[in-house]
Amino acid sequence: MQTTVLEGYRAALAAKVAELSQTLRNRRLIAIENTPEACERIVLAAQREFAVVTLDRHSQLLREVKAALARIDDGSYGICESCEDAIKPRRLDAVPWARYCIQCQEGIDRGPNPAGAQFAHRLPLAA
Ligand SMILES: [Zn+2]
Numbered sequence: 765m766q767t768t769v770l771e772g773y774r775a776a777l778a779a780k781v782a783e784l785s786q787t788l789r790n791r792r793l794i795a796i797e798n799t800p801e802a803c804e805r806i807v808l809a810a811q812r813e814f815a816v817v818t819l820d821r822h823s824q825l826l827r828e829v830k831a832a833l834a835r836i837d838d839g840s841y842g843i844c845e846s847c848e849d850a851i852k853p854r855r856l857d858a859v860p861w862a863r864y865c866i867q868c869q870e871g872i873d874r875g876p877n878p879a880g881a882q883f884a885h886r887l888p889l890a891a
Pocket residue numbers: 844845846847848849864865866867868869
């Protein structure tokens with residue numbers, strides 16, 4: 765991969781790290797909110813639960829993005845970790861932290877255990 769192209773992805777990934785770090789900081793503030801009203805407590809409990817799930821996904825995505833930055837540094841960026849083919853630029857443009865080519869990713873998503881390390885790709889903000 766050309767250095768200029770690689771640096772473009774690096775910049776996109778660094779921006780994503782900054783964005784996710786900011787979001788995670790804000791979510792933590794929301795998550796500790798409290799109220800003495802019973803009905804509001806129920807609403808807040810639901811919101812907190814949602815916030816925790818979102819927090820988990822953002823944390824997971826942040827790890828994925830940081831791992832992609834590490835792959836740029838070690839020279840393995842843009843190579844599918846499963847079949848070792850080059851990941852198509854169009855996929856990297858959409859999901860710069862992608863570990864797998866689209867074929868392998870679809871295979872993983874269809875697999876017996878689709879939850880887990882690869883779920884970050886299904887986040888709405890991964891588009
Ligand atoms: Zn592959």
